[in-house]
Amino acid sequence: MNTKSVAVKGAGLLRLVEERIQRELEQERKKQQESLFIVPYLPKDCISKILVQLPLESLQKSRFVCKAWYGIVNTPVFIGSHLQRSDTGLIFLAPVTKGHRHPSSSDVKTVDPPIKPNTFSVESKVLHMQSVPICHWPHIHPSSLFYVMFMEIKDGKSTIKKYNETCIGKIRATCNGLILLENRMKKEGFVVMNPVTRELMTIPMGTQSSPHRESYGLVFCHRSSNYKVVHLFQDESQYIGCEIINIGSGCWRVTDGPSFGLFGWLGYEPVFAMGALHWLPLINHNDYIVSLLVDDEKFKKIPLPKSGEIHDRIVAMSGFLGFVTHEDMNRIDVWILRDLGCEVWQKHYTIRMDCTKNMVPLYCSRIDGEIIFKKNDYDLYAYVCSSQIMSKVEVKKGCFPFNGCYLPHVNSLVSWRILVKR
16 A cells, blocks of 8 residues: 555545544534523422413413423412412403493494404304204394403503403303303303303203392302302292202202392392302392302391491402491491301491592402492592502593493403312
């Protein structure tokens, strides 16, 4: 072998060595770059604590990142923790066919907006669940449709959020993020639904009664760990009946109604607090409340600290029951009941401001402790209990609910199929 051939082979070998070293260096560089993007292992508890602090809109997307996150977000413990961190707002219906016109506004357009193609229809979903052929679906005129809306009030300002869902039935009750909707398709009863997750279930019609002489409540029973719908009604003979259905059971159970007093017009919408559903039995001159203990399904009569007038209400306050009453034209007192057994009310706040007569309390926020009032149909006020300051809430014109009807509501991931103890 001559010197020239040896040199050629040496050069070729050297080139192969250099290429191999270059490949190894490139692979090592790629590994280092990839390691910068690798998320270190975190225990499930740490991930859960991070995810639970996300706003609901982000949480809905985050749970589909991977199977592990989806499993965490859908556990009863996580759903319960997120519910505890969620604040109360107002849920209401707004017509699809036209914008609301504020009495003092002349610039609100009333042009019929088109319904977006991806809008979720409660009635269409119900018909689909009942396996009704599309060709047999009844035509629903847009004038009968309502958008389901949510109003969040914070720092004296309101934010309106649209669930992009339509329905034709009235919202009758709310609890922990679930709502009870009238099912007006062939008068078949009701729909229990979570407007965030869009999970829903139909409930059969119970005893039919005049709308002005009946009341519905949606409650969570701690003993059985399930949700119930309570129907209280009064017939023409003034008999007060009560029936209860466990969501998912498919049939109503008749139970004893309250044996004391008359309900007259059945007063206002009931309030769920302290494991009981509470009613002001009359529109005016209430001396007591009627409470249904959800676990025992027994009624009891609880005296009020003073006679309630037409603008006075009971509200859930920090896990207890509050009674907001007007003492005179410029004063509102707030009483708290902490124990259904002792029935002792304590006065916690006195609100003083000019002309409080027409201010109706709607709810008390779960986190900030603000009491939200409605004055007439188009003005909202927030009272901050810690600073004792009352201020008018900024509400965008044209965003008021249909007939001024709000219900307290909290956005959540709660399902009647996932047992969440609170």
